[in-house]
Amino acid sequence: xxxxxxxxxxxxxxxxxxxxxxxxxxxxxxxxxxxxxxxxxxxxxxxxxxxxxxxxxxxxxxxxxxxxxxxxxxxxxxxxxxxxxxxxxxxxxxxxxxxxxxxxxxxxxxxxxxxxxxxxxxxxxxxxxxxxxxxx
Numbered sequence: 001x002x003x004x005x006x007x008x009x010x011x012x013x014x015x016x017x018x019x020x021x022x023x024x025x026x027x028x029x030x031x032x033x034x035x036x037x038x039x040x041x042x043x044x045x046x047x048x049x050x051x052x053x054x055x056x057x058x059x060x061x062x063x064x065x066x067x068x069x070x071x072x073x074x075x076x077x078x079x080x081x082x083x084x085x086x087x088x089x090x091x092x093x094x095x096x097x098x099x100x101x102x103x104x105x106x107x108x109x110x111x112x113x114x115x116x117x118x119x120x121x122x123x124x125x126x127x128x129x130x131x132x133x134x135x136x
Contacts (some may be wrong), residue, residue: 019062019072020055021088023047023095032100043099046106050098054091 029043055062070076078087 017055017062019066019070020051021073021091023051023092028096028099031096032103034103038103042103042106046102047095047099049102050095053098053102054094 025040025043025047028047029038034043065073065076073091074085074088076085076087078085080086081089
């Protein structure tokens with residue numbers, strides 16, 4: 001599974017930093033099994049937020065790799081699975097998870113009109129799936 005397959009200029013978000021692989025929006029939608037009720041615009045907003053968050057978390061590591069001469073994540077030596085570096089696979093998994101989380105928050109805001117606090121039960125898989133504010 002790779003998100004960088006069949007990338008076209010209109011279907012991907014590419015950060016200013018070419019160290020990270022491009023993300024294919026259509027493939028991200030397929031991997032996350034999103035219905036057509038999630039618009040392309042909403043998915044892109046969630047993906048950009050997720051990408052920004054992941055890049056911030058990995059900034060120091062990327063900086064060290066750049067100092068070692070690696071220009072792209074795919075250049076960093078690592079085992080491969082299905083002809084894809086596990087580092088790239090982990091990067092895409094992080095983007096997928098963060099995008100799903102961003103979408104969840106965007107949908108909750110759209111449903112109620114204001115940002116919702118994190119659901120403490122969702123982290124423990126105890127959520128009923130209801131979107132509610134704890135101050136209501």
